[in-house]
Amino acid sequence: xxxxxxIYTLGFFFILFVLQESAISLIHFPIAGFSxxxxxxxxxxxxxxxxxAIVSGFLAGIVLDLSPTSNAPFGQWALIxxxxxxxxxxxxxxIADVTTSPITFVIVVAGGVTLALISxxxxxxxxxxxxxxxxxxxxxxxxxxxxxxxFTPMFLPALRRAHEYSLTARER
Amino acid sequence: xxxxxxxxxxxxxxxxLVTALFFVTLDLRGVSLTKGSRSVTQTILAPVQRTVSTxxxxxxxxxxxxxxxxxxxxxLKQALATNKLLKSKLAENSxxxxxxxxxxxxxxxxxxxxxxxxxxxxxxxxxxxxxxxTITIDAGSSSGIRSNMTVISQNGLIGVVKSTTSxxxxxxxxxxxxxxxxxxxxxxxxxxxLSGLGSTEYSLVLLDPSGTIQTGDILLTNGSEGNKPFVxxxxxxxxxxxxxxxxxxxxxxxxxxxxxxxxxGVVSVILSAPTTAxxxxxxxxxxxxxTVYVTPAPSPVLSPTPSASPTKKK
Numbered sequence: 001x002x003x004x005x006x007i008y009t010l011g012f013f014f015i016l017f018v019l020q021e022s023a024i025s026l027i028h029f030p031i032a033g034f035s036x037x038x039x040x041x042x043x044x045x046x047x048x049x050x051x052x053a054i055v056s057g058f059l060a061g062i063v064l065d066l067s068p069t070s071n072a073p074f075g076q077w078a079l080i081x082x083x084x085x086x087x088x089x090x091x092x093x094x095i096a097d098v099t100t101s102p103i104t105f106v107i108v109v110a111g112g113v114t115l116a117l118i119s120x121x122x123x124x125x126x127x128x129x130x131x132x133x134x135x136x137x138x139x140x141x142x143x144x145x146x147x148x149x150x151f152t153p154m155f156l157p158a159l160r161r162a163h164e165y166s167l168t169a170r171e172r
Numbered sequence: 173x174x175x176x177x178x179x180x181x182x183x184x185x186x187x188x189l190v191t192a193l194f195f196v197t198l199d200l201r202g203v204s205l206t207k208g209s210r211s212v213t214q215t216i217l218a219p220v221q222r223t224v225s226t227x228x229x230x231x232x233x234x235x236x237x238x239x240x241x242x243x244x245x246x247x248l249k250q251a252l253a254t255n256k257l258l259k260s261k262l263a264e265n266s267x268x269x270x271x272x273x274x275x276x277x278x279x280x281x282x283x284x285x286x287x288x289x290x291x292x293x294x295x296x297x298x299x300x301x302x303x304x305x306t307i308t309i310d311a312g313s314s315s316g317i318r319s320n321m322t323v324i325s326q327n328g329l330i331g332v333v334k335s336t337t338s339x340x341x342x343x344x345x346x347x348x349x350x351x352x353x354x355x356x357x358x359x360x361x362x363x364x365x366l367s368g369l370g371s372t373e374y375s376l377v378l379l380d381p382s383g384t385i386q387t388g389d390i391l392l393t394n395g396s397e398g399n400k401p402f403v404x405x406x407x408x409x410x411x412x413x414x415x416x417x418x419x420x421x422x423x424x425x426x427x428x429x430x431x432x433x434x435x436x437g438v439v440s441v442i443l444s445a446p447t448t449a450x451x452x453x454x455x456x457x458x459x460x461x462x463t464v465y466v467t468p469a470p471s472p473v474l475s476p477t478p479s480a481s482p483t484k485k486k
Contacts, residue, residue, distance in 0.1 A: 022221040025297045028434060050181045058188040065195070068214035068335065068342055070302040071350060074206035075195025082188045089181070121303065127200070131303040132349035132370025140303060 001052045008166050009044070009056055013063040016040055021067065032143025035113065037064060039148045040159065041081065042088075042112035047099055047163045050089045057085025072124055080119045084112060102156060110148040117141055211337060214308075218295075218340040222310055225295040274438040277326025282440050285405060289324075289440040290315040295340070305348040305370065309439060312336045320401035322393070322442040328407035328430035329353070329393055330439060341441070345433055346408075347371065354394035355408050357385065363394055366408060366427060374409060378423040385414040385425040403445035 001009075020037040027034075041060035045053045061078030064070075070077075088108075092098070098108045118141065124131050131137060199206040275291055282289040292311035298304050311317055313336045321333045323343045331351065334344040344351055351368035355376065362383035367375045378385060389411040395404025413426040 018217060018220055021217055022224040022296055026225065051184055054181065054185050054188060058192070061192065066209060066213040067302060068210045068217070069298040069304055069306040069308070070210075071304045072302065073196045073199035074209065075192045075197075075199060079189060079192035079196065082185065082192060086185050124303075130350040132368075136349070136370035137303065 001048075001055045005052075005166060006055060006059070010059050010063070012044075012162075013037075013041065013060050017063050017066065021069075029143065029147060031146060032140040034147035034151065035144055036151070038113045038116055038144070039109060039152055040155065042084070042109050042116065043105075043152065043156065043159055044163065045081075045085045045088050046092075046105065046108060046112070047160070048085075048089075053085040053089040053092075054082060057081040057083075057088075071129060072120070073127065076120065076123055076127075080116055080123060084116055084119070087115075088112065099160070102153065105156065106149055106152045109152050110145050113148045114141055114145050117144060211335065214335070214340060214342065215337045218308075218310075218312075218337060221296040221308055221340070225293075225310075271437045274326055279440065281324060281326060281328070282442070285403070286446050287324075287403065287440075287442045288444040289442055290317055291438060291440050292317075292341070293438055294436045298345075303349070303370070305345040305351075305368070305433075306334065307331075307343050307345060307436060307439075309341050309343060309441070310339065311441065312339045312341050314338045315441075316443050317341050317441050322399070322401060322403045322406060322445075323439055324406055324442060325431045325436055325439050327432070328409070329402075330429075330431045330433060330436065332401045333441060343439070346374070346429055346431070347433055353402055353408065354396070355391040356394045357383075357411075358390040358392055359386070360384070360389075364391075364423075366391065372428070372433075373412075374427040374429060376411065376425040376427050378425075381422060383423055384416055385411055385423050387411055387414055389414075389425075391427060399442075399445050403442050406442075 016037050020035065024034065024036045037060075041056070041064075045056050045060070048056050058078055058081065061075075061081035064077040064081070065072075065074045098104050121131055121137055132140075195206060271293065279289070279291065290311050292309035292315070294307050295310045296308035298306035309323075317333055317336050319333050319335060322329065323331045323333060329346060331343045331345040331348075332353075334342045336342075345368070346353070346366075347368045347370060349368055349370045353366050354363065355366045356363050357378075360383060362378055362380050362385075364376050364378040364380075364383075364385075367377070369375055376385065376391065391408040391410065393402045393404055393406040393408055396402045407430050409427040409429040411425045412428045415424045
């Protein structure tokens with residue numbers, strides 16, 4: 001991943017973070033909320049190659065760690081999203097390129113978001129964070145899964161085009 | 173992928189994971205660098221959140237309104253008859269009126285408790301990607317707000333100030349799972365601890381094992397040393413289900429809060445308060461209800477039947 005693309009990706013995640021924190025979080029979604037940030041971050045990770053996915057995961061995590069409303073220690077999201085990005089990078093070679101099939105892609109992104117949230121909860125539990133009752137956490141997970149499945153197809157074409165545009169001639 | 177490329181990938185992964193763990197360790201050790209970065213982010217986000225909140229507030233309740241579509245169908249049909257300009261003006265006015273009503277109520281509650289308060293508008297809610305329940309308000313340290321100050325709405329306690337910047341503050345809501353507040357039962361003055369559960373219900377654990385909790389008991393804040401983080405006497409909620417089984421070591425109950433945390437427009441941060449609890453409990457004033465007195469119309473007098481007439485045996 002070239003330094004220019006690292007800067008582009010970081011800028012993209014930061015704009016997305018501002019959008020999530022200032023606009024999306026204001027919407028009262030039925031059945032918990034929707035994290036556009038996580039859905040787009042996981043989608044972008046799925047588009048990237050090995051190194052690109054890992055670096056994107058780390059950058060997405062670092063930006064999300066900046067959230068002033070978060071109770072988690074700084075670096076927790078970076079750790080989780082880097083690990084998930086590695087999982088995506090490894091399995092991309094072993095199963096297939098999920099980006100070619102929109103339905104598979106949506107399922108993979110929704111699964112990735114849920115896995116990220118479960119990892120966040122598990123890691124938080126190890127560190128002694130209080131994240132609510134099992135029922136509440138299950139509702140948040142179910143809500144995020146539902147909204148990710150609904151909204152991902154809407155931004156997928158635009159994200160694909162933006163990603164292709166950001167690639168250098170050599171990377172294409 | 174070539175072997176060299178695979179090794180580079182693994183090395184990159186290890187470096188990034190170690191970096192993340194390094195940040196986590198620094199944060200857990202209380203290094204101010206990581207805390208400062210969140211404060212800087214909040215300062216950057218504040219003006220954006222304020223602007224977006226102003227533009228976005230009518231859209232924010234879209235899903236909530238959709239849920240009530242059936243109930244308000246008639247009202248919607250009537251509203252459609254008005255022209256577009258009038259509707260937009262009406263929306264603006266109703267938003268302002270709603271905020272004004274909330275502000276009046278919250279200042280009324282603060283006035284009854286002799287609290288010195290700073291009123292603020294809610295400009296953002298906690299992110300869905302973190303499980304914490306917070307709101308961001310448009311008043312910060314320049315308005316005299318500091319961490320660990322009590323935050324109230326028109327109906328009572330809603331949370332405590334978690335962090336501040338010069339122009340904004342983040343409030344940890346009562347419903348957050350990490351939130352705990354000392355409360356006393358107004359009826360018996362028994363003291364307990366109320367905890368958030370991440371939902372609309374709360375858990376009360378009584379500190380006195382011999383005490384009893386009854387459904388309908390009113391809970392008020394017990395107060396903290398120096399009024400931080402909680403001032404005494406603020407209404408918190410009402411007991412909706414008590415578990416007073418003799419077998420349990422502690423008496424527990426389920427509580428509903430007075431404040432509706434999903435409908436926060438304007439809130440107040442208590443800057444200073446009397447050291448003693450208010451002489452009268454600051455219970456939320458109920459909405460005035462219309463009482464209709466029905467006087468029964470005079471009915472024709474029926475002659476009592478012999479069986480119905482009282483008889484005295486001699």
